[in-house]
Amino acid sequence: MHKKTTVLWDDGERVLWRGPSSVVAGQSELFVRLAADQPMPASLDRLAHEFGLKDELDSAWAVRPLRLVREGGHASLAFEDPGGEPLARLLGAPMEIGYFLELAIGIAAALGKLHQRGLIHKDLKPAHILVHCADEQARLTGFGLASRLPRERQAPEPPETIAGTLAYMAPEQTGRMNRSIDSR
Template sequence: MDNKENVLWDGGERVLWREQSSAAAGHNVLFARLAAEQPMPASLDRLAHELALKDELDSAWAVRPLRLVRENGQVSLAFEDPGGEPLARLLGTPLEIGYFLELAIGIAAALGKLHQRGLVHKDLKPAHILVHCADGQPRLTGFGLASRLPRERQAPEAPETIAGTLAYMAPEQTGRMNRSIDSRSDLYALGVTFYQMLTGVLPFSATDAMEWVHCHIARTPLPPSARVEAVPAVISRIVMKLLAKTAEERYQTAAGVEHDLRRCLADWQRQRHIDDFTLDEHGTPDRLMIPEKLYGREREVETLVSTFTRIVETGVPELVLVSGYSGIGKSSVVNELHKILVPPRGLFASGKFDQYKRDI
């Protein structure tokens, strides 16, 4: 890189930098370059996919891709430059509440615009959010995994191979919740991002991929207000609602999040205090969202779960048969085991998780 290049973020897989133009050359341009000399085909596919979305992305809320650039054996994706810097560069210590609310409102609004276009980001995180842009509005980027499907399933895979960023990944994206990925999966990642903005740390810490999966599907994080006393209780509740394990218990839309944050900011600016109120009263989805909860099969599911837990704890094999007419829902019952297979739920409470990881 020469002295006209300014690295904004090095994420390991790819590097984001701003190439500063001379007065004669015109506007600055952002580039995302794959760091590996011989990148994996999947990494190249993500750049191409992001470029293919350019006509569906609005420069008012997204960093729009322009073209692929191949130079000196390396592949980069060029973007319009709205100015600003990745949110990730601001994190590490708790943000002041008023400042947090101003940033969070803009981020929620941008995410809402993305969802209105029928897109699900699937990799929302601070490194993929530009703040302090020239017009003061945040921009989203990092659309290499974005989906045009309103709902899709993640197949159970080894945690190390799941596409996305595990620290910000919704439980259903791990493939172990028997639940579909939709726009509310992005809201979980938004909750992780807000948690980090408010506290300076992630809601969970883990040492490997499997432990990240365990955290998202089984552990409840300490509320932000319990970590940082200055965080108002209402804002803490907003974040914890975003971090709900099932999508039905989260905010249903980014617009609902934005509305509640704006109410918080109005109270904060007026009285340096936020009055309590009912969350997500204005979060009615703009499309039909059919709940994926399994009803009327609690006894059968509990039999499978208790049997599986007993096998893991005793080491004695057992055979369980699930029978019934075709179409009665046998697969749905069995699929409820996904959320506890890695690692078994029985080990969560017993404190044997670390031993389980060593054994496998």
């Protein structure tokens, strides 16, 4: 990482940080890098999948990927930087109700725009939501598991191999329900 960087979150598998752009002087970008020295192929596939969605994501409600970089056995993804911070940083303390409702409305609006594009996020959690962006709008990120299908069946798998974050996952995404995954 560069000298003037700020780590926004680190989940053990991926690290998101803000740093200076390597392309445009004076601007910042967001970067996601896989934390492991020898990342699993599925983790690399998720980065590539997220990059592949760049033309379907709109900067008004999503953090858009700019480039996928592979160097020295590491892969990272550079994103536009809308400013803001992950919602995860704001949790754990009481919020004033008006402020909470402003955040909730912004997040719901961003999620609605995602669904209008025919995409299902499949890993929506506080770390994948940026709030307090420069234009005061919420942005979604973390599209490595996103699906373009209006409905899909999830095959049952052992809990340790389920993709996504179990605490925030829809029950049908676990493969243990007789329901398809959809935008609900």
